[in-house]
Amino acid sequence: MEGILVIEKINQTGIRGFILLGLGIFPELQPFLFWFFLLIYLMTITGNLLIFLLIVADHHLHTPMYLFLANLSCLDTCYSIIILPKMLANLLTGERTITVSACIAQYHFFSLCTGTETYLLAVMSYDRYLAICRPLLYASIMNRKFCFQLMAVTWLNSLIFNAILVAFVAQLSFCGPNVIDHYFCDFHPLEKLSCTDTSLLEIIMFFLSIVFAISPFLLTLISYICIIGTIIKIKSTTGQRKAFSTCSSHLMVVCLYYGTLIIVYVLPDSPTLRHLNKIFSIFYTVMTPLINPLIYTLRNKEIHKTLRRFYGKMLILGRCHPKAPISCQFVR
Numbered sequence: 001m002e003g004i005l006v007i008e009k010i011n012q013t014g015i016r017g018f019i020l021l022g023l024g025i026f027p028e029l030q031p032f033l034f035w036f037f038l039l040i041y042l043m044t045i046t047g048n049l050l051i052f053l054l055i056v057a058d059h060h061l062h063t064p065m066y067l068f069l070a071n072l073s074c075l076d077t078c079y080s081i082i083i084l085p086k087m088l089a090n091l092l093t094g095e096r097t098i099t100v101s102a103c104i105a106q107y108h109f110f111s112l113c114t115g116t117e118t119y120l121l122a123v124m125s126y127d128r129y130l131a132i133c134r135p136l137l138y139a140s141i142m143n144r145k146f147c148f149q150l151m152a153v154t155w156l157n158s159l160i161f162n163a164i165l166v167a168f169v170a171q172l173s174f175c176g177p178n179v180i181d182h183y184f185c186d187f188h189p190l191e192k193l194s195c196t197d198t199s200l201l202e203i204i205m206f207f208l209s210i211v212f213a214i215s216p217f218l219l220t221l222i223s224y225i226c227i228i229g230t231i232i233k234i235k236s237t238t239g240q241r242k243a244f245s246t247c248s249s250h251l252m253v254v255c256l257y258y259g260t261l262i263i264v265y266v267l268p269d270s271p272t273l274r275h276l277n278k279i280f281s282i283f284y285t286v287m288t289p290l291i292n293p294l295i296y297t298l299r300n301k302e303i304h305k306t307l308r309r310f311y312g313k314m315l316i317l318g319r320c321h322p323k324a325p326i327s328c329q330f331v332r
Contacts, residue, residue: 015100015174015175015176016100017099018098018100018103018174019097019179020096020098020184020185021096021183022183023278030094034088034092037084037286040287040290043290044077044286044290045077047294048077048292051069051070051297052070052073052074052077054310055070058306060305061306064142064144064147065127065128067147067148067151068120068127068147068151069296071120072120072121073293075113075116075117076288076289076293077289079110079285079288080286082106082109082184083106083110083183083184083285087184098185100174104166104190106184106185107166107169107185107187108162110184110185110285111166111187114212115208116154116155117257118212118216119153119158119216120151121250121254121258122219123151123154124250125220125223125224125247125254126219126223128223128227128246128250129224129226132227132231132246133230161208161212165208168200168201169187171196172191172196172198172201173194173195173196174193174195178193180193181274183278183281183282213265217258227247230243249295253292253295253296256283256288256291257284260280260281260288261284263280264280264284
């Protein structure tokens with residue numbers, strides 16, 4: 001929260017707000033885009049909250065893999081809350097202004113979620129590595145205490161480093177122009193609009209990119225190289241299929257998230273590629289939080305069982321009459 005407090009100390013000289021150009025689509029498409037992204041927003045919030053509540057409520061799912069999945073659902077919910085409400089407001093009203101403080105705050109929380117998710121995906125890949133490559137040691141290593149420690153470290157690590165980064169970003173002065181050719185506040189647009197020397201900030205950002213992007217990506221990659229090597233050595237086809245099914249969902253999430261994230265930050269920021277950059281940004285900021293619940297629920301038998309149990313209990317409770325408590329005792 002240190003970074004947010006520093007935001008209030010922004011130099012009052014210069015511009016007081018930015019203009020978010022959004023997706024840069026023709027005005028006649030704005031109503032369609034509003035309803036389209038509103039539907040995505042509602043589906044994302046509903047899907048991720050449902051997974052989170054199912055995992056919290058069902059003790060059968062209180063295992064490391066599902067506790068990490070609950071964290072991922074929480075992060076995806078935060079992603080949507082940070083990005084989509086402002087985007088929807090801009091599409092509905094046409095009012096595209098955002099204050100400097102609000103813009104930096106949006107970037108802070110977005111960067112916090114991004115940094116946390118990269119390490120959470122690495123932790124989830126390590127969990128699958130232990131389950132497949134070191135099954136005899138899995139229970140002793142990945143116990144509940146260690147699981148909660150890993151989750152706490154991923155959040156605290158990102159929170160501390162992002163607070164430092166935003167403390168520096170909040171010291172920037174903005175003298176104009178004030179137009180951000182994007183649908184949310186990201187680091188590079190803010191850096192380009194600044195009239196302050198950003199050489200130190202660029203060094204800090206390069207260091208943080210290694211810490212929060214390259215390092216967790218390499219950890220995830222190494223884990224899956226070991227996993228694939230172990231699966232190939234399994235002689236039984238059924239065994240190979242079973243082993244791969246335990247990590248295929250997570251592998252799809254990793255490929256989708258890192259694939260679009262790398263494309264966005266590797267593509268040169270030229271006018272011809274800017275719209276393509278926005279499209280790929282939509283994939284990892286808007287579409288990935290929507291797709292993640294579908295990927296994990298469509299192929300996960302335990303989630304299916306929990307949903308059926310939950311649905312069955314709701315049906316039984318719906319049939320219970322207040323004057324006939326005996327018929328519903330087994331529900332309680």
